[in-house]
Amino acid sequence: MSTTVKNQDKTSQTLDWRDGQPYSLRFQDVYFSTSADNPQQGVLETDYVFLKHNQLAQRWQHLSQPSFTIAETGFGTGLNFLCACHLWLSSAPSTARLHFISTEKYPLTLAQMQQAHAIWSDLANVSQALLAQYSALSEGVHRFSLFSGRIVFTLHIGDIQSCLPEIQTPVDAWFLDGFAPAKNPEIWAPALFTHMARLSHRQTTFATFTSAGVVRRALIAHGFSVNKATGYGKKREMLYGHFSGENTLKANPSPNTVAIIGGGIAGCATAYALANRGIKVTLLESHANVAQEASGNPVGVLYPRLAANPNTADAIALSSYLYTLRLLTQLGIEHPDLGRCGLLQLAFNARETARIEAIAKRDLDVEIGRYVDASEASALAGVPLSHAGLYFPNAGWISPQAFCRALLQHTNITVLTQACVAQLTKQQHEWQIHTQQGQTLSADAVVIANANEALQLAPAAHLPISAVRGQMTTVSANPQSASLKTVLCTEGYLTPAIQGSHCVGATFDSQDTSLDIREADNLSNIDMLEHMSPQLMGLKHQQFNGRAALRCATPDYLPLVGQLLNATALTASPPKHKTSAQDLPWHSSLYVNVGHGTKGLTTAPLCAELLASRLVGDPLPVASSLAHALDANRFLLKTLGLKRLVNLNV
Numbered sequence: 001m002s003t004t005v006k007n008q009d010k011t012s013q014t015l016d017w018r019d020g021q022p023y024s025l026r027f028q029d030v031y032f033s034t035s036a037d038n039p040q041q042g043v044l045e046t047d048y049v050f051l052k053h054n055q056l057a058q059r060w061q062h063l064s065q066p067s068f069t070i071a072e073t074g075f076g077t078g079l080n081f082l083c084a085c086h087l088w089l090s091s092a093p094s095t096a097r098l099h100f101i102s103t104e105k106y107p108l109t110l111a112q113m114q115q116a117h118a119i120w121s122d123l124a125n126v127s128q129a130l131l132a133q134y135s136a137l138s139e140g141v142h143r144f145s146l147f148s149g150r151i152v153f154t155l156h157i158g159d160i161q162s163c164l165p166e167i168q169t170p171v172d173a174w175f176l177d178g179f180a181p182a183k184n185p186e187i188w189a190p191a192l193f194t195h196m197a198r199l200s201h202r203q204t205t206f207a208t209f210t211s212a213g214v215v216r217r218a219l220i221a222h223g224f225s226v227n228k229a230t231g232y233g234k235k236r237e238m239l240y241g242h243f244s245g246e247n248t249l250k251a252n253p254s255p256n257t258v259a260i261i262g263g264g265i266a267g268c269a270t271a272y273a274l275a276n277r278g279i280k281v282t283l284l285e286s287h288a289n290v291a292q293e294a295s296g297n298p299v300g301v302l303y304p305r306l307a308a309n310p311n312t313a314d315a316i317a318l319s320s321y322l323y324t325l326r327l328l329t330q331l332g333i334e335h336p337d338l339g340r341c342g343l344l345q346l347a348f349n350a351r352e353t354a355r356i357e358a359i360a361k362r363d364l365d366v367e368i369g370r371y372v373d374a375s376e377a378s379a380l381a382g383v384p385l386s387h388a389g390l391y392f393p394n395a396g397w398i399s400p401q402a403f404c405r406a407l408l409q410h411t412n413i414t415v416l417t418q419a420c421v422a423q424l425t426k427q428q429h430e431w432q433i434h435t436q437q438g439q440t441l442s443a444d445a446v447v448i449a450n451a452n453e454a455l456q457l458a459p460a461a462h463l464p465i466s467a468v469r470g471q472m473t474t475v476s477a478n479p480q481s482a483s484l485k486t487v488l489c490t491e492g493y494l495t496p497a498i499q500g501s502h503c504v505g506a507t508f509d510s511q512d513t514s515l516d517i518r519e520a521d522n523l524s525n526i527d528m529l530e531h532m533s534p535q536l537m538g539l540k541h542q543q544f545n546g547r548a549a550l551r552c553a554t555p556d557y558l559p560l561v562g563q564l565l566n567a568t569a570l571t572a573s574p575p576k577h578k579t580s581a582q583d584l585p586w587h588s589s590l591y592v593n594v595g596h597g598t599k600g601l602t603t604a605p606l607c608a609e610l611l612a613s614r615l616v617g618d619p620l621p622v623a624s625s626l627a628h629a630l631d632a633n634r635f636l637l638k639t640l641g642l643k644r645l646v647n648l649n650v
Contacts, residue, residue, distance in 0.1 A: 015112065022077060022116050026106070027183045031076045031116075043120055045209070045232045046083040053207035053229060053240035054173040056084070060092040066254065066278065067097040069619070071171040071199065073187055074178030075104035075155060077116040078130060082123040084175075085151050089126075095278060097149065101171075101619055103156045103163040110135045110367075133326040136367035136394065138318055141166065143609060143621035145330055149276035154619045160187050164195040169619045170250070171199045176208035181215060188215060197222040200243035211237035252617030255279060255444035255589060259433050261421045261457075262450030263290030265400060266559075266593045266604040268407040270447050273605075273612035275412035282441060283413060284433065286420035286453070291404040293451060294549040297472055299503040300403075300601045301493045303343045303395040306369075308358035312629045313558060316603065318368070319622055323606040325394055328403075337402035341496055343395035343487040344377055346387040348531040352490070356390050367394065382485035383533045397487055397495045397503070400601060416441075421450075424457055424590070431589065445589035445615065448564075451552035454594050459587050462567040463560060464635045465595050467550040469512045471521040472505030475544035480535045490531040502539065504528070508598070510553070517546045554595040555635065561607040562614060562632040564590050574640050581645050591615065592632050 014026040021042070022031050032042035051057065060068065068088075072080055081100055088098045108116070113134060117127040129146040130153070137157055144153040156163035174196060178187040196206070200223075208215065211228060216239055219226050223245020231238040258274050260267045263285030271281045283290075304321035307314035328338060347353040360371035369392045378385045408415055416439075423434040424446060433441045452467045454460040477497035484496045495503045504525040522544055529536040554560060569585035593611050596603050607630060609621045620627055628634075634646045 014106070015108070017115070020119065022108070022112065027180075029180055029183050032079055040120070040122075041233065042079055043083060043123070046080050048232045049209050049238055050080055050175045050177075050207050051083060051087055053238070054175075054205045056087060056173065057091055060088060063092055063096055065096070067099055067618070068092070068172050069099040069101065069169055070173045070175060071167065072100070072102040072175040072177055073160060073192065075102040075107070076177065077108060078113065078127075079116075079120070080175050080177060081130070081153065082117070082120065082126045085126040085146070086123055088151065089147065094150070097277070098151045099154065099169065099619055100151065101154045101156070101167060101169070103158070103160045105157075105159055107137050107155075107157055133329050136322055136325070136365050138322065138365060138368060140315060140319055141620070141622050143323055143606075144326060145276065152618070154621065161189060161191055164191060166623055167195065167199060167619065168624075169199070169617065170201055170204075171196075172201075172204055174200075174204070174206035176206060176210070176215070181210055181212045188212075188218075190218060193218040193222040196224070197243070197245055197247070200224075200245070201247055202243060204243040205241065206243075207238070207240040209235060209238050211235075211239050215239065252615075254616040257282070257443045258445045258447060258615075259284060259431065259441055259443035260447045260449055261433070262448070262453070263287070263404070263415070263417070264293055264295040264449070264451060264604075265291070265404060265600045266451070266596060266608065267447075267449035268404040269605040269608035270449055270593050270611060271413050272407040272410060273608040274447075274615070275410040277612060277616055277618070279412060279616075281413045282443065283408070283415045284419040284421055284435070284441075285415065285417045286450070288417050290408065290415065290417070291401040294470075294551050294600065295400040295404055297400055297503075297505075297547060297549060298474060299397050299495055299498060300400045301343070301395075301397050301487055301489070301495065302601055303345070303392050303487070303489065304368075304602065305599070306359050306390075308355045310362070312626065313556075315623075316558060316626055316629065317599070319626065320599070320602040320606040321395075322368075323609065323621065324602045327605050328398070331406045333398070333402060333406050336499070337399040338396070339398070339496065339498065340394055340396040341486050342380060343392045343489060344372070344381055344385070344389045345392070345489045346377070346385065346389040346532065348387050348490045353388075356388070359390060368392065380486055381488060381533075382483045383480070383535045385488075385533050387531075391486075395487065397498070398601065403601065421457065424459060426588070445591065447591045447593060447611065449593045451594055451596075452550060454552075454592060459564055459566070459590055460592060460594075462636060463592070463594065463632075464555055465552050465560070466510065467513045468553045468597065469509040469514065469548060470506040470551055470598070471518060471525070471546050471548040472503060473522045473525040473544050473546045474501050474503055475526065475539050476501050476542040478538050478542055481539055484536070488532045490528060492525060492528045494529060494532060494536065506598075513550055515548045515550070517548055521548075522546045551597050551600075552595050553597040557597055558595070559593065559597075559603055559607050559630055560595040560632040560634075561593050561611050561630045562591060563587070564592055565633045565636060567636055570636065570640065575642070579645075584645065
């Protein structure tokens with residue numbers, strides 16, 4: 001195949017460097033005020049326009065709310081973000097969280113960002129924290145967590161007109177940036193001001209470098225009080241002000257305590273996401289240690305299973321994969337528990353060839369994946385391969401148990417092992433969690449994250465989840481296989497040698513729940529290597545053993561995430577056609593994060609972040625369409641003919 005991935009940098013042909021600072025050829029404008037004599041002029045401009053005229057230093061020094069949200073139009077080089085974070089870290093309470101939401105249609109590459117940031121030495125600590133996670137940006141929503149969760153950055157990649165409707169969180173300050181209205185009118189379209197009014201409250205402020213009449217009139221027409229001030233540098237005037245209109249948008253009250261049932265990857269990731277928000281979490285695990293069921297395999301593989309034609313499942317796979325990579329950076333997990341060795345998906349049959357060639361024609365960032373022919377694939381893998389494929393340079397393998405342990409290393413998390421939950425009861429505003437061992441705990445909210453065992457708890461007994469048996473195989477490396485450098489994937493996977501052994505897997509049987517180890521399944525896993533490389537077939541003669549576990553699957557192979565409806569009450573008294581989602585019979589403060597199937601190492605962390613964001617009212621880490629697709633009640637509502645209500649549960 002001669003086709004290559006269309007992953008050329010979208011900005012490289014439209015970005016110039018003048019006096020060492022970026023200039024947009026597309027918009028014929030600077031990203032920020034520049035001066036050959038003063039490389040810090042851009043920082044001074046941001047401080048004057050956006051920080052000073054939103055009164056951020058004063059507001060943050062006297063902040064009484066648990067979080068503060070800034071929304072920005074036009075991320076650019078990230079200068080405004082860096083300056084805001086720098087001020088936040090020095091002036092805001094250490095227990096508060098800054099949410100920074102930004103949009104960008106043409107994101108700079110990592111190399112371009114590094115070059116732009118190099119001149120701002122005073123911002124180096126924030127820049128390094130951001131750039132450690134800044135890579136592989138696809139269209140959609142990206143979530144970054146910096147400084148142990150004190151700063152949460154949500155970046156929307158795409159057209160601003162499609163990005164703004166995705167924002168549902170009240171905004172405390174607006175940074176109206178982007179290129180000048182005359183040069184980039186799209187970003188200053190009327191919809192911007194409509195969404196500003198929708199998301200603002202009486203304490204919301206705004207600031208912008210421009211004083212264009214079209215901007216001033218639009219702000220006034222949408223309920224903002226507008227003032228003029230002397231502009232920075234060569235700019236004569238700028239605008240700033242506050243929202244003086246009416247708005248009923250309210251922030252969600254956060255629970256103080258949450259109990260999580262289940263100590264696999266879903267439960268541990270949910271505990272981490274909530275603990276980072278200052279919530280006291282108690283995690284209950286029925287075994288003597290966490291990560292003992294499907295998360296107990298010695299190794300799991302990290303990669304996205306993409307579709308030939310982009311669809312919802314494809315978008316969830318990619319968003320989950322990229323979020324997990326960033327999370328692993330935050331957690332600091334390294335070798336020998338993590339191997340970012342790259343992964344090759346091989347075009348080993350006609351169906352896979354068609355899928356891979358279709359993906360190769362997509363506009364993927366090279367840091368996500370790229371097409372390689374058999375020769376390059378062989379060089380990357382270190383063993384001879386006869387198939388072309390997709391190469392994911394940041395993919396690899398991880399120890400699920402090490403992943404879970406790292407997620408639980410937080411002062412807000414308490415782990416109770418050998419605590420099998422038998423019943424949940426609600427008493428006034430608290431949940432009572434009763435264990436088979438006779439313990440009773442109380443919490444403001446509960447998250448059910450114990451996979452197939454969720455069906456044993458009455459509020460979750462209706463969920464359409466099922467157990468799927470899978471057996472993986474560990475096989476001793478031989479001299480030929482020891483040269484393998486990447487993970488290989490066909491209908492299963494093979495890892496490079498880890499402490500002298502490869503992991504191969506895994507079988508998939510939805511009709512069997514037995515956990516006995518079967519020789520036939522081990523041989524089936526080893527036989528799969530025939531599709532990878534003849535050099536690997538000698539592993540048939542090596543010593544191997546297996547491990548079986550039950551995955552938790554859903555009918556559409558997507559997880560179930562979010563607050564639970566009372567299925568009994570809903571079925572007994574179905575709502576009328578015009579009923580709103582808010583009027584449905586909800587289980588107050590009861591949530592689930594289950595059904596991750598074979599993809600839990602990638603999907604569970606993002607689903608945990610989605611659940612935690614919903615629970616406390618934070619900006620969502622995914623597009624609303626993806627949140628709808630993961631809704632915990634989607635099957636129940638569709639069965640009752642209430643499919644339209646799935647899309648209202650945001």
